[in-house]
Amino acid sequence: xxxxxxxxxxxxxxxxxxxxxxxxxxxxxxxxxxxxxxxxxxxxxxxxxxxxxxxxxxxxxxxxxxxxxxxxxxxxxxxxxxxxxxxxxxxxxxxxxxxxxxxxxxxxxxxxxxxxxxxxxxxxxxxxxxxxxxxxxxxxxxxxxxxxxxxxxxxxxxxxxxxxxxxxxxxxxxxxxxxxxxxxxxxxxxxxxxxxxxxxxxxxxxxxxxxxxxxxxxxxxxxxxxxxxxxxxxxxxxxxxxxxxxxxxxxxxxxxxxxxxxxxxxxxxxxxxxxxxxxxxxxxxxxxxxxxxxxxxxxxxxxxxxxxxxxxxxxxxxxxxxxxxxxxxxxxxxxxxxxxxxxxxxxxxxxxxxxxxxxxxxxxxxxxxxxxxxxxxxxxxxxxxxxxxxxxxxxxxxxxxxxxxxxxxxxxxxxxxxxxxxxxxxxxxxxxxxxxxxxxxxxxxxxxxxxxxxxxxxxxxxxxxxxxxxxxxxxxxxxxxxxxxxxxxxxxxxxxxxxxxxxxxxxxxxxxxxxxxxxxxxxxxxxxxxxxxxxxxxxxxxxxxxxx
Amino acid sequence: xxxxxxxxxxxxxxxxxxxxxxxxxxxxxxxxxxxxxxxxxxxxxxxxxxxxxxxxxxxxxxxxxxxxxxxxxxxxxxxxxxxxxxxxxxxxxxxxxxxxxxxxxxxxxxxxxxxxxxxxxxxxxxxxxxxxxxxxxxxxxxxxxxxxxxxxxxxxxxxxxxxxxxxxxxxxxxxxxxxxxxxxxxxxxxxxxxxxxx
Numbered sequence: 001x002x003x004x005x006x007x008x009x010x011x012x013x014x015x016x017x018x019x020x021x022x023x024x025x026x027x028x029x030x031x032x033x034x035x036x037x038x039x040x041x042x043x044x045x046x047x048x049x050x051x052x053x054x055x056x057x058x059x060x061x062x063x064x065x066x067x068x069x070x071x072x073x074x075x076x077x078x079x080x081x082x083x084x085x086x087x088x089x090x091x092x093x094x095x096x097x098x099x100x101x102x103x104x105x106x107x108x109x110x111x112x113x114x115x116x117x118x119x120x121x122x123x124x125x126x127x128x129x130x131x132x133x134x135x136x137x138x139x140x141x142x143x144x145x146x147x148x149x150x151x152x153x154x155x156x157x158x159x160x161x162x163x164x165x166x167x168x169x170x171x172x173x174x175x176x177x178x179x180x181x182x183x184x185x186x187x188x189x190x191x192x193x194x195x196x197x198x199x200x201x202x203x204x205x206x207x208x209x210x211x212x213x214x215x216x217x218x219x220x221x222x223x224x225x226x227x228x229x230x231x232x233x234x235x236x237x238x239x240x241x242x243x244x245x246x247x248x249x250x251x252x253x254x255x256x257x258x259x260x261x262x263x264x265x266x267x268x269x270x271x272x273x274x275x276x277x278x279x280x281x282x283x284x285x286x287x288x289x290x291x292x293x294x295x296x297x298x299x300x301x302x303x304x305x306x307x308x309x310x311x312x313x314x315x316x317x318x319x320x321x322x323x324x325x326x327x328x329x330x331x332x333x334x335x336x337x338x339x340x341x342x343x344x345x346x347x348x349x350x351x352x353x354x355x356x357x358x359x360x361x362x363x364x365x366x367x368x369x370x371x372x373x374x375x376x377x378x379x380x381x382x383x384x385x386x387x388x389x390x391x392x393x394x395x396x397x398x399x400x401x402x403x404x405x406x407x408x409x410x411x412x413x414x415x416x417x418x419x420x421x422x423x424x425x426x427x428x429x430x431x432x433x434x435x436x437x438x439x440x441x442x443x444x445x446x447x448x449x450x451x452x453x454x455x456x457x458x459x460x461x462x463x464x465x466x467x468x469x470x471x472x473x474x475x476x477x478x479x480x481x482x483x484x485x486x487x488x489x490x491x492x493x494x495x496x497x498x499x500x501x502x503x504x505x506x507x508x509x510x511x512x513x514x515x516x517x518x519x520x521x522x523x524x525x526x527x528x529x530x531x532x533x534x535x536x537x538x539x540x541x542x543x544x545x546x547x548x
Numbered sequence: 549x550x551x552x553x554x555x556x557x558x559x560x561x562x563x564x565x566x567x568x569x570x571x572x573x574x575x576x577x578x579x580x581x582x583x584x585x586x587x588x589x590x591x592x593x594x595x596x597x598x599x600x601x602x603x604x605x606x607x608x609x610x611x612x613x614x615x616x617x618x619x620x621x622x623x624x625x626x627x628x629x630x631x632x633x634x635x636x637x638x639x640x641x642x643x644x645x646x647x648x649x650x651x652x653x654x655x656x657x658x659x660x661x662x663x664x665x666x667x668x669x670x671x672x673x674x675x676x677x678x679x680x681x682x683x684x685x686x687x688x689x690x691x692x693x694x695x696x697x698x699x700x701x702x703x704x705x706x707x708x709x710x711x712x713x714x715x716x717x718x719x720x721x722x723x724x725x726x727x728x729x730x731x732x733x734x735x736x737x738x739x740x741x742x743x744x745x746x
Contacts, residue, residue, distance in 0.1 A: 158594075159685065160685060161623060164623050
């Protein structure tokens with residue numbers, strides 16, 4: 001096989017076709033795509049150059065050094081994408097990956113593949129690369145879940161210890177959560193692997209001269225090895241990190257974040273060398289999200305040590321001074337009203353979810369840099385147990401449907417995080433969440449941009465029944481329908497309501513339109529009480545989508 | 549059984565919570581630690597469990613020093629009832645069936661029902677969570693542990709804690725409630741300037 005520089009450059013002419021189409025339909029995307037393509041080309045060229053060096057010198061020591069570099073890059077990537085503090089955790093993470101990858105690579109090389117020279121560049125480097133890439137992808141999520149759970153739910157840990165549990169016993173629930181996150185990520189990875197990676201890898205091996213059967217067997221070995229490596233890496237990392245994360249009395253240490261130099265080093269190395277991990281689709285059936293393409297489950301592991309007043313400290317978020325409509329107090333059902341940075345929620349202990357969620361969506365709030373890909377759904381400690389958890393949704397076939405959508409909270413990191421609390425979530429039919437409900441959310445953002453701001457209230461609707469349908473151990477009640485009402489104060493005030501059955505049957509937005517009066521009848525909630533009576537009466541009695 | 553604090557001083561984040569605090573909690577007694585919010589009631593319980601280390605002074609159980617190394621062994625003698633989780637959001641109010649209860653309010657909300665918002669009498673007393681069942685591990689520990697540490701327990705636990713003390717166990721509770729203070733055999737009042745025994 002001979003590929004010359006001239007032939008590869010002429011091949012790039014092919015890029016003119018998608019380039020022209022992008023320029024024609026969405027010119028803004030052309031620049032982004034061109035930058036991404038250029039970066040990929042440079043990365044591939046650099047990687048190709050490094051591999052050429054390894055092949056050229058063909059030294060086992062050099063190959064082992066390359067393996068060490070790959071492990072370090074994997075560790076850096078894990079720490080970066082897991083949002084973990086560099087200084088205390090880089091070495092444990094690296095050691096964990098080294099242990100997991102070395103063991104599984106040794107078994108694959110010496111036990112399964114058994115090539116003539118296992119430490120050659122042809123075998124050692126690709127196998128280590130595949131394993132480290134997979135471990136970095138999955139363990140970033142797992143370790144983030146582990147440390148984030150420890151940070152946010154430290155009381156459980158202290159309660160376990162305070163009642164005589166050993167450190168290992170007290171940490172078991174957190175390790176279990178991390179393993180669950182790993183499992184979810186792995187399932188997602190595998191589904192992507194089967195569809196995309198395996199055909200590509202197989203093609204590569206077939207073109208490299210490996211027979212079809214040997215290539216398939218090698219892929220199976222690599223897949224199993226990758227799963228084993230990730231688990232070993234996680235356990236070893238947690239074990240090694242123990243002394244760095246906890247002090248002698250068992251208290252979570254003040255987390256030391258890396259300095260600017262470390263951050264820059266991380267940025268340069270991981271951006272340049274590593275491909276972006278966490279692009280796997282979350283395999284959890286209920287995890288379907290609608291207004292973002294990336295669904296990795298990572299949240300910030302902040303450096304705040306929580307002490308006895310930790311819960312109160314979160315109350316110190318600056319409260320926006322925006323005045324927005326929240327419904328009248330509910331007389332006929334339990335209600336706990338919680339004020340978040342971006343929304344207000346009326347929580348119902350009986351249904352384990354909101355009665356309603358209200359927020360004020362401005363034009364500015366429809367933009368922002370805070371992406372949902374860095375968040376994960378979180379149990380809301382503000383409300384009493386039993387309350388909704390990830391496990392309740394995990395085993396159900398329903399989506400964790402946002403009420404105040406993540407897409408309305410990109411403007412602020414806290415707002416984005418709080419939108420992932422389970423008190424802002426209800427069990428939602430996948431099709432509804434993905435299509436109609438998402439369409440209305442997008443519509444609301446368009447209105448906010450057009451009118452400057454809108455007030456929104458939405459929530460679940462339950463019909464009276466002797467045997468209400470619930471999901472999960474905590475018996476989160478299944479809504480029969482969902483409602484949304486929108487108020488525009490700009491110009492002549494107007495309002496519109498939407499009502500969707502939670503059964504996933506396809507309906508047009510037009511047919512879901514209701515007047516606010518109708519929604520009030522269906523829900524028993526009194527909306528827009530701040531308005532003067534005449535205006536309230538007028539706008540609640542009529543709703544026309546064409547007026548918007 | 550005897551739990552003793554002697555000349556105990558503790559500072560957190562540069563603020564002295566209590567200094568030169570001494571008391572003994574005997575088996576068969578219920579001791580109530582009280583004081584305004586932020587005076588270190590919960591911190592004192594954590595000192596007794598060995599999660600926090602004193603700046604000065606000592607904690608001993610049956611005459612043996614509680615240190616970071618010995619704490620895990622001593623914790624096997626303890627049942628710890630954590631404070632029911634206070635809300636993390638800025639709660640306006642809580643209404644449970646048949647009982648209107650008010651939580652602490654965060655920054656004054658500027659939305660429609662702010663006028664109905666009421667201030668709680670005591671900011672860190674989770675009145676609304678009286679009926680929250682204890683975690684299993686606490687229930688199990690309560691059956692066997694000779695030392696019981698309860699952080700701001702609900703009123704529903706008062707008689708139970710009292711009867712556990714009557715069985716000869718050491719019961720230490722933190723609370724601002726009159727009911728607990730009145731029913732306790734000993735009360736330690738924590739304040740910013742002075743701590744004293746009643």
